[in-house]
Amino acid sequence: MYDVIVIGSGPGGYVAAIRCAQLGMKTALIEKYPTLGGTCLNVGCIPSKALLDSSEHYHNAAHTFETHGIGLSNLKVNLKQMITRKNDVVKQNTDGIQYLMKKNKIDVHQGLGSFVDKNTVKVTKDDGSSSDIQGKNIIIATGSKPSSLPFIKLDKDRVITSTEALNLKEIPKHLVVIGGGVIGLELGSVYARLGAKVSVIEFMDSLIPTMDRTMGKELQKSLKKIGFEFFLKHKVTSVESKGKEVTVKAETPKGETVEVKGDYVLVSIGRRPYTDGLNAEAAGVKLTDRGQIEVNDHLQTNVPNIYAIGDVVKGAMLAHKAEEEGVFVAETLVGQKPHINYNLIPGVVYTWPEVAAVGYTEEQLKEKGIKYKTGKFPFMASGRARASMDTDGLVKVLADAETDEILGVHMIGPRTADMIAEAVVAMEYRASAEDISRMSHAHPTYTEAFKEACLAATDNRALHV
Numbered sequence: 001m002y003d004v005i006v007i008g009s010g011p012g013g014y015v016a017a018i019r020c021a022q023l024g025m026k027t028a029l030i031e032k033y034p035t036l037g038g039t040c041l042n043v044g045c046i047p048s049k050a051l052l053d054s055s056e057h058y059h060n061a062a063h064t065f066e067t068h069g070i071g072l073s074n075l076k077v078n079l080k081q082m083i084t085r086k087n088d089v090v091k092q093n094t095d096g097i098q099y100l101m102k103k104n105k106i107d108v109h110q111g112l113g114s115f116v117d118k119n120t121v122k123v124t125k126d127d128g129s130s131s132d133i134q135g136k137n138i139i140i141a142t143g144s145k146p147s148s149l150p151f152i153k154l155d156k157d158r159v160i161t162s163t164e165a166l167n168l169k170e171i172p173k174h175l176v177v178i179g180g181g182v183i184g185l186e187l188g189s190v191y192a193r194l195g196a197k198v199s200v201i202e203f204m205d206s207l208i209p210t211m212d213r214t215m216g217k218e219l220q221k222s223l224k225k226i227g228f229e230f231f232l233k234h235k236v237t238s239v240e241s242k243g244k245e246v247t248v249k250a251e252t253p254k255g256e257t258v259e260v261k262g263d264y265v266l267v268s269i270g271r272r273p274y275t276d277g278l279n280a281e282a283a284g285v286k287l288t289d290r291g292q293i294e295v296n297d298h299l300q301t302n303v304p305n306i307y308a309i310g311d312v313v314k315g316a317m318l319a320h321k322a323e324e325e326g327v328f329v330a331e332t333l334v335g336q337k338p339h340i341n342y343n344l345i346p347g348v349v350y351t352w353p354e355v356a357a358v359g360y361t362e363e364q365l366k367e368k369g370i371k372y373k374t375g376k377f378p379f380m381a382s383g384r385a386r387a388s389m390d391t392d393g394l395v396k397v398l399a400d401a402e403t404d405e406i407l408g409v410h411m412i413g414p415r416t417a418d419m420i421a422e423a424v425v426a427m428e429y430r431a432s433a434e435d436i437s438r439m440s441h442a443h444p445t446y447t448e449a450f451k452e453a454c455l456a457a458t459d460n461r462a463l464h465v
């Protein structure tokens, strides 16, 4: 009898398992794939960032080195090597999780986990053999899978999801991306930087529509410069693949049909919670209408000894959100009183410029009727950004009109994925814009842009613009 069985080894599951073991619980982890780490390490965060980094090097070599005074001839892309390096990075990370399981004395059971009852999980290996394991508590961390539209046939050859886009054998000539969200824009960026034409078809009127509207507008301008074209407010109605050609038809807001032809189409319209084969009903666990595992504020299902975390439950589908939830449940199980501030989970888009945000968007503040003031600072005015030739973008700070408390920070620019951490710390400690304005920021750094935006929000007193 284990104290805890965790089903799924993504960032939610493996982190939950480690924290449970640290707290002295006898822990088992079940994973159906041969490698640990889930979507994030195998076909998500890590491989996409590896390809984004490689393609960015190429793009800079092709487009900015000359201005820096570096001449190159015979510049070529070796896509096969790029993918091999990406696979090596993935392996280092997934092997690392295996090591962490051993170090923390967590039993790893490889196979599909399915409930027999509320304390028993059957583990079925690929060869069909199975065994039952028992646990006092069970944490479901089975993650998510790419979703599609009912009329799209994903052949995984020309009509692909993010998983196949991470393993292409050639650079598309023209990649059509359905969906202007994070994953589509990140993977579109990889191939645009390597020379592909990229057309994005998005149903909403803005890219990355859940983020502050300014971010989508700025990002659209930057991505156009590297060969993206955009069809916003277009509803995809059909996708056909014939030989090496794919044709996507979409309806314009006026009801006309446009046709976009390419050689690959990436369907990136979101992800769905994954519970296939879990047999949750055998334990009596309820699902929501959207197929998520239903949980309360303690991430507990309707069956008291069963919890669920990460992409398979409500909330942002992000690795660090899943990790926080893994720690939360482990600590809850030993009687601690952990807390997650969901409003302060940052969101990042690893395009170039990067987009990063935390807290409320301007649209949300308006909707809630909260009075706010805005401070902005463009990277064009940053000495550090001029030095690295990364002047696209800005930092936007939203602060309470009366108290000056920072309510939201939205950044688009160089290395904002790392910069956003300062805003998270500030907001966790309920800093005012003036607090940040009075703190020394090393010069020259991109982080000065955050301080300047806070100065702008405090009293419209940015120094360098």
Ligand SMILES: Cc1cc2nc3c(=O)[nH]c(=O)nc-3n(C[C@H](O)[C@H](O)[C@H](O)COP(=O)(O)OP(=O)(O)OC[C@H]3O[C@@H](n4cnc5c(N)ncnc54)[C@H](O)[C@@H]3O)c2cc1C
Pocket: 007, 008, 009, 010, 011, 012, 013, 030, 031, 032, 033, 037, 038, 039, 040, 041, 043, 044, 045, 046, 048, 111, 112, 113, 114, 141, 142, 143, 144, 162, 183, 274, 275, 276, 277, 278, 309, 310, 311, 312, 317, 318, 319, 320, 321, 322, 350
């Ligand atoms: C291309 C791409 C890029 C991304 N980039 C980022 C990023 O930069 N930052 C970020 O925060 N997020 C990113 N994400 C999202 C991130 O990957 C997910 O939010 C995260 O992996 C969710 O973690 P999880 O533990 O809930 O589930 P998952 O990582 O999906 O892991 C679930 C695991 O459970 C296993 N499993 C499922 N059912 C069973 C079963 N019945 N028995 C045994 N095992 C089972 C699965 O095989 C899988 O390994 C990206 C996603 C994609 C697709």
